[in-house]
Amino acid sequence: MKVVGFSGFSGSGKTTLVEQVIGHLRLAGQRVSVVKHAHHAFDIDHPGKDSWRHREAGAFEVVIASNRRLAKIREYESPVEPTVHQLIAELYECDWVLVEGFKSSEIPKVEVWRAAAAKPAQYLTDPHVVAIATDSAAQLPAPTALPLLDLNDAAAVAAWLLSTASRYDYVSPLYDEGAAADAGRGAVEAAGRGRAAAGD
Secondary structure, eight states: OEEEEEOOTTTTSSSHHHHHHHHHHHHHOOOOEEEEOOOOOOOOOTTSHHHHHHHHHOOHHOOOOOOOOOEEOOOSOOOOOOOOOOOOOTSSSSSSEEEEEEEEEEEESSEOOOGGGTTOOSTTOTTTTEEEEESSSOOSSSSSSSOOOEEEEEEHHHHHHHHHGGGBBBTTTTSSSTOOOOHHHHHHHHHHHHHHTOOO
């Protein structure tokens, strides 16, 4: 499995680029999954629906499935910030995982940078940035030897990823000396500690 991050400040165009890269990787015959960092209040469930009622009743996890899709919702009893590795461990086998957000994670990242956004550049201090996708290369705050990718040419970004694919081979730090860990083990354990702290 290959893992690569797309990092950048809000308004830089990360989501649009990731969306388009997914399409081009799919056209190349790749199975692609996404891990995305969200704001703390996000939800995919709707009040009144069966799954929402189960969560409200106190279920720790609810799995909803049909013959078309599956979703799992985990409700933490106290705030928990899963790592990118714990979230990747939740995924079914695929060729590529595109990670949107998680700027501080120690995975290879393509920085998405626009001069018009007037935000600092990450590549200056982050050794995990492997390329910069930008529409304003001439305005980068400092020269760099990193590959410069055209933010407006997702096909070229996908082609570059495929041409350098071996550098994104993923080995999870959650697996100790090859022993298989349960998917999401760390996040589940953290949630369990939260329950214990709450007196459950």
